[in-house]
Amino acid sequence: MTTPLLDVRDLDVTFTTPDGPGLRAVRGVSFTLRRGETLAVVGESGSGKSTTALALLRMLPGTGRITGGSVRLDGTELTTAPEDELRAVRGTRIGMVFQDPMTALNPVLTIGRQLDEVLRAHGGRDRAARRARALELLSLVGIPDPARRVDDHPHRFSGGQRQRVLIALALAGEPDVLVADEPTTALDATVQDQILTLLGDLTRTTGTALLLITHNLGVVARTCDRVLVMYGGTVVEDGPTAEVLARPRHPYTAGLLAAVPRLSTPSGTRLTGIPGTPPDLSLPLAGCAFAARCALAEDRCRTAAPPLTALATAAGPVRAACHPAAERSVPLPPPPPPVRAERPAPGPVVLAAEELRKTYRGRGRHRHTALDGVSLTLRAGETLGIVGESGSGKSTLARILAHADPADAGRILLDGQDVTRPGRTALHAVRRRVQMVFQDPYASLDPRMTAGDIVAEPLRAFGIGTPADRPARVAALLRTVGLDPAAADRLPRAFSGGQRQRIGIARALAPEPAVLLCDEPVSALDVSVQAQITGLLTDLQRDLGLALVFIAHDLAVVRQVSHRIAVLHDGRIVEEGDADEICERPRAAYTRALLAAVPEPVPAARAEEFAA
Amino acid sequence: MRGLLLRKLPSALLVLFAASVLVFGVLRLVPGDPAAVLAGPDAGPEVLAAVRARLGLDDPLPVQYLDWIGGLLTGDLGPSYVIGGETADLITDGLGATTELTLGALLFAVLIGGTLGILGATARRPWTRGAVRSLTTAALAVPPYVSGVLLVLLFAVLLGVLPPGGRVPLLTAPDLGVQYLLLPALCLALPSAAVLGRYLEDSLRRALAEDHVRTATAAGIAPRRILWRHALPHALPPVVTLLGIQTGHLLGGAVLVEAIFAWPGLGQLAEQALVRRDYPVVQDLLLLLVAVFVLVQLLSDLVHARLDPRIRWE
Ligand code: SF4
Numbered sequence: 001m002t003t004p005l006l007d008v009r010d011l012d013v014t015f016t017t018p019d020g021p022g023l024r025a026v027r028g029v030s031f032t033l034r035r036g037e038t039l040a041v042v043g044e045s046g047s048g049k050s051t052t053a054l055a056l057l058r059m060l061p062g063t064g065r066i067t068g069g070s071v072r073l074d075g076t077e078l079t080t081a082p083e084d085e086l087r088a089v090r091g092t093r094i095g096m097v098f099q100d101p102m103t104a105l106n107p108v109l110t111i112g113r114q115l116d117e118v119l120r121a122h123g124g125r126d127r128a129a130r131r132a133r134a135l136e137l138l139s140l141v142g143i144p145d146p147a148r149r150v151d152d153h154p155h156r157f158s159g160g161q162r163q164r165v166l167i168a169l170a171l172a173g174e175p176d177v178l179v180a181d182e183p184t185t186a187l188d189a190t191v192q193d194q195i196l197t198l199l200g201d202l203t204r205t206t207g208t209a210l211l212l213i214t215h216n217l218g219v220v221a222r223t224c225d226r227v228l229v230m231y232g233g234t235v236v237e238d239g240p241t242a243e244v245l246a247r248p249r250h251p252y253t254a255g256l257l258a259a260v261p262r263l264s265t266p267s268g269t270r271l272t273g274i275p276g277t278p279p280d281l282s283l284p285l286a287g288c289a290f291a292a293r294c295a296l297a298e299d300r301c302r303t304a305a306p307p308l309t310a311l312a313t314a315a316g317p318v319r320a321a322c323h324p325a326a327e328r329s330v331p332l333p334p335p336p337p338p339v340r341a342e343r344p345a346p347g348p349v350v351l352a353a354e355e356l357r358k359t360y361r362g363r364g365r366h367r368h369t370a371l372d373g374v375s376l377t378l379r380a381g382e383t384l385g386i387v388g389e390s391g392s393g394k395s396t397l398a399r400i401l402a403h404a405d406p407a408d409a410g411r412i413l414l415d416g417q418d419v420t421r422p423g424r425t426a427l428h429a430v431r432r433r434v435q436m437v438f439q440d441p442y443a444s445l446d447p448r449m450t451a452g453d454i455v456a457e458p459l460r461a462f463g464i465g466t467p468a469d470r471p472a473r474v475a476a477l478l479r480t481v482g483l484d485p486a487a488a489d490r491l492p493r494a495f496s497g498g499q500r501q502r503i504g505i506a507r508a509l510a511p512e513p514a515v516l517l518c519d520e521p522v523s524a525l526d527v528s529v530q531a532q533i534t535g536l537l538t539d540l541q542r543d544l545g546l547a548l549v550f551i552a553h554d555l556a557v558v559r560q561v562s563h564r565i566a567v568l569h570d571g572r573i574v575e576e577g578d579a580d581e582i583c584e585r586p587r588a589a590y591t592r593a594l595l596a597a598v599p600e601p602v603p604a605a606r607a608e609e610f611a612a
Numbered sequence: 613m614r615g616l617l618l619r620k621l622p623s624a625l626l627v628l629f630a631a632s633v634l635v636f637g638v639l640r641l642v643p644g645d646p647a648a649v650l651a652g653p654d655a656g657p658e659v660l661a662a663v664r665a666r667l668g669l670d671d672p673l674p675v676q677y678l679d680w681i682g683g684l685l686t687g688d689l690g691p692s693y694v695i696g697g698e699t700a701d702l703i704t705d706g707l708g709a710t711t712e713l714t715l716g717a718l719l720f721a722v723l724i725g726g727t728l729g730i731l732g733a734t735a736r737r738p739w740t741r742g743a744v745r746s747l748t749t750a751a752l753a754v755p756p757y758v759s760g761v762l763l764v765l766l767f768a769v770l771l772g773v774l775p776p777g778g779r780v781p782l783l784t785a786p787d788l789g790v791q792y793l794l795l796p797a798l799c800l801a802l803p804s805a806a807v808l809g810r811y812l813e814d815s816l817r818r819a820l821a822e823d824h825v826r827t828a829t830a831a832g833i834a835p836r837r838i839l840w841r842h843a844l845p846h847a848l849p850p851v852v853t854l855l856g857i858q859t860g861h862l863l864g865g866a867v868l869v870e871a872i873f874a875w876p877g878l879g880q881l882a883e884q885a886l887v888r889r890d891y892p893v894v895q896d897l898l899l900l901l902v903a904v905f906v907l908v909q910l911l912s913d914l915v916h917a918r919l920d921p922r923i924r925w926e
Contacts (some may be wrong), residue, residue: 024703057830059826059829059830070804087832087834088832089832090829090830090832091830092830092832092835095831096827096828096830096831098823098826098827099831100823103822103823103824104823104824104827105824105847106822106824106827106845106846106851107824107825107920107922108829108841108845108846108919108920108921108922109845110843110921114828117828117837117841117842118831118832118833119834121831121832121833121834121837153921153922155922169827169831170830170831172831173831173832213824221697312916328867460774461810533781
């Protein structure tokens with residue numbers, strides 16, 4: 001067997017903190033990458049996947065340092081190489097594509113200049129030749145009409161195009177390895193699909209090896225031959241993608257797979273999340289990183305760290321770090337089929353919108369029609385899913401329904417009454433009946449207020465209860481959303497992302513609304529936590545008879561939580577109807593395109609389900 | 613670029629117009645009759661009336677205002693009765709001197725501030741950063757009349773290498789002119805250099821922490837080149853706006869520095885005109901100052917837009 005192109009052994013990365021022993025973000029990670037191979041590193045936030053990628057090129061942010069192990073590229077050690085030797089590796093041997101195309105390009109330089117800079121760094125002497133090569137690279141990554149676009153600045157390009165430019169930058173030095181850190185996370189599903197196709201094509205045609213860092217199992221299945229699953233800074237499982245995703249050996253991989261919403265799962269099905277939260281990386285780890293959340297944990301799991309053990313499978317060797325798995329020759333049993341929860345039939349219509357229109361005025365004569373005649377109805381105890389990509393008008397719709405923005409035309413009816421342009425008192429009443437849950441649980445909570453104050457704020461604003469009984473109400477609300485009332489005096493930063501979203505929901509529930517408008521409520525959360533939040537919303541709906549508007553870009557999540565779905569595109573509802581009906585028999589061409597773009601983690605499993 | 617100019621021009625003209633009305637009005641409200649000053653304390657009422665008529669002070673206010681503006685537009689500012697000579701000549705002489713001083717100071721401010729800012733943002737050793745920090749603090753804290761005296765003591769009295777005051781126009785005798793310019797320009801520049809340095813350091817540090825710097829590093833571009841070709845262009849636009857504001861401060865500071873170094877500029881002229889109540893000259897000077905402010909602002913907006921393409925399209 002030939003020596004691997006990239007050989008990472010026992011890599012350790014520590015971030016020093018002002019107090020305490022520091023944060024061990026990567027703990028003994030080992031893997032290899034062969035020439036032309038595609039390997040996905042998958043994990044949730046805090047798993048150490050991005051840190052591992054950055055450590056390869058010694059580009060760790062802040063106080064991060066490699067504290068152990070080795071990274072060998074074609075036999076050359078990189079962890080101890082001098083800085084200028086490393087610079088010769090960057091770009092030419094290992095190219096990197098970063099997350100968030102909005103900030104990864106320099107806004108004040110034309111993309112031609114940025115490409116030119118990189119080509120120059122790789123020894124391109126002749127100016128004209130560099131320019132010709134820049135044009136070639138741009139057309140390679142699918143920028144139409146490169147000769148005309150090359151002198152444009154980044155803000156003239158769409159998000160997807162910027163991502164393409166970033167790929168062109170990474171390819172400029174013709175690297176042997178392309179490391180892509182969440183290259184499609186900020187993009188719409190249809191654009192993500194195009195970028196993944198591009199990456200696949202490029203690696204196939206140029207023979208470049210791909211190391212893809214992602215949290216999305218669908219992306220893994222779609223792009224890579226091999227997958228490495230990380231949890232709590234350690235590798236928990238590693239093997240051929242088809243094998244690992246279809247027959248996981250490690251309980252965490254299995255849990256993650258079960259938590260991913262599938263497009264094929266019918267409406268009303270409860271997602272199965274993984275209970276608990278990821279480990280605290282500043283603490284030393286005695287046993288298995290997953291022990292606190294693992295249903296199969298035994299005593300030895302908490303004292304001895306399970307080694308990565310090779311297991312032979314039909315598809316090739318799979319390594320798993322789990323005590324029981326090492327002794328088992330068979331994969332874990334598949335998760336029990338999801339149960340469809342009984343849902344009471346929806347009640348009378350609470351909220352209706354008729355022919356809503358909204359146009360935003362840009363500079364000069366430019367106008368942007370955000371909503372172009374949108375009508376919808378929402379019944380008590382019903383969830384209406386609204387799906388759309390960026391620019392579809394879904395956030396504008398949420399703002400108008402929440403009375404944060406006035407509509408230009410159309411009507412909004414709440415409990416049969418026209419509240420399109422409410423007076424002061426009417427607006428107060430409307431705000432009480434219709435509450436919002438926001439996407440980003442980090443940004444939507446005031447960092448200086450305690451959880452209790454955040455939840456109590458609407459109580460004060462709407463004059464609910466007396467100052468004396470408010471603490472009891474707050475405690476009850478926190479309990480309703482599954483938080484310990486004792487945590488009321490802590491600040492938002494003391495909570496995890498999922499817990500913060502629970503605080504946001506408790507705040508929205510405080511004035512006892514009839515309608516909850518949820519704008520991308522789970523898209524900033526890890527998959528294993530998403531299920532906890534969607535489950536909570538479903539429970540609240542059942543117990544309180546809430547009507548939910550669930551706005552999201554992820555069709556699979558929307559199908560599971562919604563009774564009905566409306567597909568929004570360019571400010572219009574292109575299709576609306578029963579959630580299962582829309583996903584299985586879409587009529588609009590746009591809906592079909594949207595469905596086709598969603599990458600499924602286990603295509604085979606999907607086929608089986610349809611057969612059953 | 614022309615679009616931006618057309619967009620900014622109306623507001624600039626409006627500011628000028630408002631300023632002219634304000635200046636005109638305020639000078640009519642302040643106590644003290646220029647005619648009385650000119651005629652002397654012993655003048656009888658007839659003499660006073662004659663002087664008033666000659667100055668045009670008997671005309672209705674709108675007529676006086678229009679006369680003034682008309683004169684400004686045609687370049688005919690009329691004679692200065694108190695100081696003597698043509699007002700236009702007085703102002704042209706002073707303007708040359710002050711422009712020389714301000715531009716010299718601007719150059720110093722950019723050089724010193726730029727060096728301090730780049731050093732402060734890129735220095736690895738805490739020692740260097742500390743030194744930069746104390747230098748800027750000192751430059752900010754010391755007022756020009758202290759730093760001016762110190763500079764004169766050091767370079768003119770102790771070392772005797774530079775003249776302590778006065779001016780030789782740069783254009784007539786460059787070598788001698790530079791010697792006279794150095795000290796006042798440096799004295800005037802120090803506070804602005806410190807502000808610029810601090811601001812650039814901050815802006816540059818933020819630019820170096822941007823994601824696109826990481827992109828460039830990962831592509832194998834050398835750190836020095838990243839600093840000059842990637843981070844600096846990104847850090848510069850806000851600094852240019854600040855530079856515009858600082859230029860205004862320099863003009864204001866020039867009044868003080870001119871007094872310290874006996875520099876015959878507009879500051880000196882303004883002082884004379886104010887003390888001797890030569891209102892026509894004061895009036896012209898104030899408006900000129902506003903015009904320069906507006907022009908500098910306009911220029912810095914244009915340069916900002918040149919440097920930051922996002923502004924051009926907004
Ligand atoms: S080692 Fe134990 S705790 Fe860890 S995954 Fe396996 S069974 Fe669970």
